[in-house]
Amino acid sequence: MKSAVETLNPTRVRLTVEVPFEELKDSLDAAYKKINQQVTVKGFRKGKIPARVIDQRFGRGAVLEEAVNDALPKFYTEAVNEAEVNPLGQPEVDITELKDGELLAFTAEVDIRPTIEIPDYSGIEVTVDTVEVTDEDVEKSVEQLRDRFASTNPVERPAAEGDVVTIDLEAKVDGEVLPDGVANGVQYTIGSGELLDGIDEAVTGLEAGGEATFTSTLKGGSAEGKEAEVTVKVTQVAARELPELDDDFAQMASEFDTLEELKADSRKRLENMKRYDQATQAQERVLDELLKIAEVPIPEKLLEDEVNTRKHNLVNHQLGQMGLTLEKYLELQGKTLEEFEAETREQAVKGIKTQFILDELVNKEKLNVNQEELTEHLMRRAASSGMSPDQFAKAVVEGGQVPMLVGEVARGKALAVVVEAAKVVDTNGEDVDLSDDEDETAETVEASAEDAPAAEERSEDKPEA
Numbered sequence: 001m002k003s004a005v006e007t008l009n010p011t012r013v014r015l016t017v018e019v020p021f022e023e024l025k026d027s028l029d030a031a032y033k034k035i036n037q038q039v040t041v042k043g044f045r046k047g048k049i050p051a052r053v054i055d056q057r058f059g060r061g062a063v064l065e066e067a068v069n070d071a072l073p074k075f076y077t078e079a080v081n082e083a084e085v086n087p088l089g090q091p092e093v094d095i096t097e098l099k100d101g102e103l104l105a106f107t108a109e110v111d112i113r114p115t116i117e118i119p120d121y122s123g124i125e126v127t128v129d130t131v132e133v134t135d136e137d138v139e140k141s142v143e144q145l146r147d148r149f150a151s152t153n154p155v156e157r158p159a160a161e162g163d164v165v166t167i168d169l170e171a172k173v174d175g176e177v178l179p180d181g182v183a184n185g186v187q188y189t190i191g192s193g194e195l196l197d198g199i200d201e202a203v204t205g206l207e208a209g210g211e212a213t214f215t216s217t218l219k220g221g222s223a224e225g226k227e228a229e230v231t232v233k234v235t236q237v238a239a240r241e242l243p244e245l246d247d248d249f250a251q252m253a254s255e256f257d258t259l260e261e262l263k264a265d266s267r268k269r270l271e272n273m274k275r276y277d278q279a280t281q282a283q284e285r286v287l288d289e290l291l292k293i294a295e296v297p298i299p300e301k302l303l304e305d306e307v308n309t310r311k312h313n314l315v316n317h318q319l320g321q322m323g324l325t326l327e328k329y330l331e332l333q334g335k336t337l338e339e340f341e342a343e344t345r346e347q348a349v350k351g352i353k354t355q356f357i358l359d360e361l362v363n364k365e366k367l368n369v370n371q372e373e374l375t376e377h378l379m380r381r382a383a384s385s386g387m388s389p390d391q392f393a394k395a396v397v398e399g400g401q402v403p404m405l406v407g408e409v410a411r412g413k414a415l416a417v418v419v420e421a422a423k424v425v426d427t428n429g430e431d432v433d434l435s436d437d438e439d440e441t442a443e444t445v446e447a448s449a450e451d452a453p454a455a456e457e458r459s460e461d462k463p464e465a
Contacts, residue, residue: 001075005083010114011299015079015091019104023075024067031066060100068095068104076108086113088302111299116360119293124422126285128432131274133267141266146245149253152238158205159237161191165203166236171218171228180221181228185235196230206234220323279434282424283415287354290418296353306348359407361414369409377409 001023006014035054036047044053054063072093080087091110098104152164159165165188171181188195190204196216206212211233218228243249250262315326324332330340361367382392396402424432 001078003079003082005079005085008109010297011302012109012111013083013085015076015083015108015110017075017079017106017108019071019075021099021102021104024071024104027067027071028063030070031063034066035063064098064100068098071104072106075104075106079108080110085110088112088299089305111301113356113359114297114299116294116296116357118357118360118364119290119295121290121293121418122421124286124289124293124418126282126289126422126424128278128281128285128424128426129274130426130428130430131271131278133270133274137270138263138267141270142245142263145253145262145266146242146249149249150240150242152240155237155239156207157237158207159190159203159234161200161204162189162240164189164238164240165206165234166238167203168233168235170231171223172231173218173223173226173228175229178221178223178228181223189240199230199232202230202232203234206237208234208236210234278426278432282432282434283419286419286422286424287415289422290357291350291353294353294357296356298349298352302352303345303348306352307345310344310348355407355411358411358414361417362410365414365417367410367413367417369406369413373409373413374406377405377412381405 001017001019003015003017006016008014032051032054033047035058036049039049039054039058040046041049041053041057044050051063076091076093088111091108093106093108096105096107155163167186167188168184169182169186171178173181186195188199188203190200193200196219198214198216202212202214203210211231213229213231215227216230218224218226243252245259247258250256250259254262254265256262256265314329319326319329326340330337333340335343378393378396379389382389385392387395396405419434424434426432
């Protein structure tokens with residue numbers, strides 16, 4: 001076999017391949033064997049039809065087509081290896097010559113990973129938020145905890161904001177009660193905004209047994225988006241009572257003996273959360289600066305595939321689970337289709353650029369992933385997916401996704417190298433130490449390339465004639 005490579009642009013090549021006919025022998029034998037199992041000829045046992053009879057009855061062309069389709073992946077892979085290129089996606093193959101007994105020639109155009117020069121990233125500087133927890137932050141955190149331990153007691157008075165009312169609802173559209181428009185015994189906290197628009201005004205001031213009617217646009221169900229006449233009846237009014245903020249509350253709501261200890265722990269937790277947010281912010285901004293100074297050509301077909309994949313995942317998975325159409329989603333987001341398309345393309349470009357440049361850094365810095373790092377990453381991914389580690393690991397192995405996880409960890413380590421070299425200061429001008437935040441770095445990489453099919457997976461596609 002002879003092959004040559006022609007660079008069409010920084011992200012696409014054309015391979016020209018010539019194969020002497022004798023190298024097709026194994027594929028021709030396999031083609032005759034396959035056809036033998038599929039056809040019957042009177043006078044011959046199944047599977048024992050001579051090659052000359054198959055040629056006469058079904059045509060030599062059918063045999064050649066089967067043999068070429070069988071042989072193409074092998075010869076294409078050999079040409080790729082000989083050219084030392086990294087293909088992305090399905091090649092476009094064109095059989096340019098097929099002479100029976102003499103020669104098979106074909107061309108294959110395919111996107112490739114571009115050659116990337118890693119820029120000098122030692123001069124990157126970013127500013128992040130300061131880690132600062134105020135007394136008001138602590139008080140708010142404790143109040144939220146206190147709110148979770150609130151109790152409700154029925155009262156005989158008109159309902160007011162903050163009360164929990166038990167209500168029966170009936171919705172009519174055009175005077176007809178909807179099949180799914182009746183609900184009884186619903187508990188609702190006045191002012192929470194968790195039900196229909198207008199319900200707060202309707203129930204405020206009503207006592208148990210009181211009833212009111214109001215109009216509202218339905219947010220779901222069979223008449224979603226339509227204006228309905230809603231009748232609400234209050235069957236109970238209950239007041240929420242908050243526990244006293246004292247040592248007894250601290251002992252009830254936590255492992256601490258005193259309220260001061262509880263507040264100190266709240267402050268510490270808030271500081272840790274802000275440090276986590278600060279680290280994530282630093283890594284995102286360092287990555288953005290790296291992408292600004294790096295020249296990363298994007299294969300156009302890879303980009304289009306990525307955009308289509310993102311749109312498909314959003315429409316058929318995320319929105320489908322919520323019962324939303326793309327049109328309704330855009331309406332809720334206040335975006336036009338053109339704005340959505342532009343944002344999706346921008347996100348896809350960033351995801352591909354991130355993967356390409358960090359993969360190049362992995363190679364340049366010779367970064368490896370050990371079993372402990374992979375296990376820790378798997379545990380985090382399992383937790384974020386809501387699956388147990390065993391379930392998630394089984395799904396990963398069965399889906400052949402282990403190389404993808406290894407790539408995510410390696411890219412996280414590559415970004416950590418860049419972050420370590422960058423200058424990170426907070427808004428007070430103080431240097432920020434991110435030496436203990438490698439886990440968050442890996443998660444930043446995942447977020448930047450979210451939903452992006454790995455280029456390694458695309459390279460496994462096989463050509464067909």
